[in-house]
Amino acid sequence: MKVVFQKTSGLQDKETHYCPGCTHGIIHRLVGETLEELDVLEDTIGVASVGCSVLSYEYFNCDMTQAAHGRAPAVATGVKRVLPKNRIVFTYQGDGDLASIGMGEIIHAAARGEHITVIFVNNATYGMTGGQMAPTTLVGQKTSTTPKGRDESVQGAPIRVSEMLATLDSVHYIERVSTHDVANIIKAKKAIKKAFSYQKEGAGFTFVEVLSTCPTNWGLDPEESLKYVKDKMVAYYPLGVLKDRGGDN
Amino acid sequence: MPKVLMKGNEVIAEAAIHAGCKNFFGYPITPQSELVAYMANRLPEIDGLFLQAESEVAAINMVYGAASAGVRVMTSSSSPGFSLKQEGVSYLAGAELPAVIVNIGRGGPGLGNIQPAQSDYFQVTKGGGHGDYYTPVLAPSTLQEIVELTKLAFDLADEYRTPVVLLGDGMLGQMMEPVEFTEEDMKVLPEKKWATTGTRGDGAPKVISSLELNDVNLENHNHTLQSKYEVIKQREVRFDTYRADDAEYMVVAYGTVSRIAKSAIDEARENGIKIGMIRPITLWPFPEKPFEEYRDKVKAFLSVEMSAGQMVEDVRLAVNGKAPVEFFGRTGGVIPNHSEVLEAIKSLAGGGQ
Structure with a gap:
């Protein structure tokens, strides 16, 4: 019999705790497939963050270290710098973790050009704690701490992390991708693979921002959530390569 | 060397x-x-x-x-x-x-x-x-x-x-x-088999985490x-004693201030006050044993610190009410000089001799 599909060996064969319609599962799979395809699973150490992806160490099929809230880039720095250069180190962080409490750590890891890959999952909310405003929450977006919607005159405008990090000279590669449809998921896979490939080649800091959904906290069904990403989030967070020192851009 | x-x-x-x-x-x-x-x-x-x-x-x-x-x-x-x-x-x-x-x-x-x-x-x-x-x-x-x-x-x-x-x-x-x-x-120590260094043929992935839901x-x-x-x-408890064997009074001090206390103890001894010192080297675990040994022998303890009185609480717990525990300290970065520690010792010993 011909095998037409099998699960990636980059993920453990487990049921995840993610909500229906959440795209964390897709993004996990893209990372897992990449690690498998690059044949680096046995050389990889992932750093889990705090938030919905806190348990990602249960799912990735490689050595994992769980970091304090926001500190994953610092932990990854420690791991990467003390191990032989052929090891692959990545962080998997949400927007509450990376763009708020962990803003210092991500900026400085990027500024130092740490040879790590950061998968930044942006769903414009704190998911795990129940849908509070994140630095990435869109203006007008209702959350449990902005019940009338984010008001720019009160909370300021959302932070475009990728654009900000792209200003740093030692950053090697930054791309923003989305998971709202199949075509974009294929693009997301390419970006993630590119980032890890750069790391494998010994290039510097690589960062992929992946726009994601949170149906539970957005109060939308899975299909509406995908549409929200497509219509609202992509409008504020434009997709594409923001920096690529190794490419043609 | x-x-x-x-x-x-x-x-x-x-x-x-x-x-x-x-x-x-x-x-x-x-x-x-x-x-x-x-x-x-x-x-x-x-x-x-x-x-x-x-x-x-x-x-x-x-x-x-x-x-x-x-x-x-x-x-x-x-x-x-x-x-x-x-x-x-x-x-x-x-x-x-x-x-x-x-x-x-x-x-x-x-x-x-x-x-x-x-x-x-x-x-x-x-x-x-x-x-x-x-x-x-x-x-x-x-x-x-x-x-x-x-x-x-x-x-x-x-x-x-x-x-x-x-x-x-x-x-x-x-x-x-x-x-x-x-x-x-x-020292020969156990191999760190738990370390996350990449599985590299070692079997199942390892996880370092402090989370347990x-x-x-x-x-x-x-x-x-x-x-x-x-x-x-x-x-792993470690401590040192100084002129403690025949002591009637006992200073408790660690680190920098224990050195100042030594000078004060020597001078107090010259003044006829039988005083010694317990110097904790491990602050945790706190050395309780020497207190168990000396608390029935000495008349009083004096905790000397560069603080408003912190270790003195552990000293009191270790002495467990068997003898009075007094405190002398300077704070805010002031280093006590040996003469004021000596005065505290004299005061402990009832005005000195």
């Missing part, structure tokens, strides 16, 4: 290197900055890793990463910076990662000042961060003792998979004394930690 004249902060750095620590993450803060600068010079010479972090918070989390990869690693700071590291120390304790954290204490609270103080005693001996944990705390009183205790700090960290605190103060960090680095054999499992983990702390209490 011949003796060399060095500054306390530099002695800690060199002693760490002698203990096989080739990885250091630092951040500047007075009065420990020489340690960071020394590492920046020395570590590249031995193919080690020196990295200046963007904050104390980042530094301790880099330590967490390096420790999880199984290497000997150290960071250092001074009181306000040490406070910032406490979150990370709690994670290290929870995830059972070995690391050495140096605190060269200064006056507080808040930004305080940069003069020597011992007012972080509560913080380092009672856990300090969130959750039920302790860290072994080693308190040297001379630069030569720094050499010995720095090595011990790494060995304890690795043996018990725990963060260990080396506690000094601005005086010890800044003073110069001749020291000798002895080439001791490295199941309450019963977390309680079991806490029981494991507490059992470990009991073993440390049984095996």
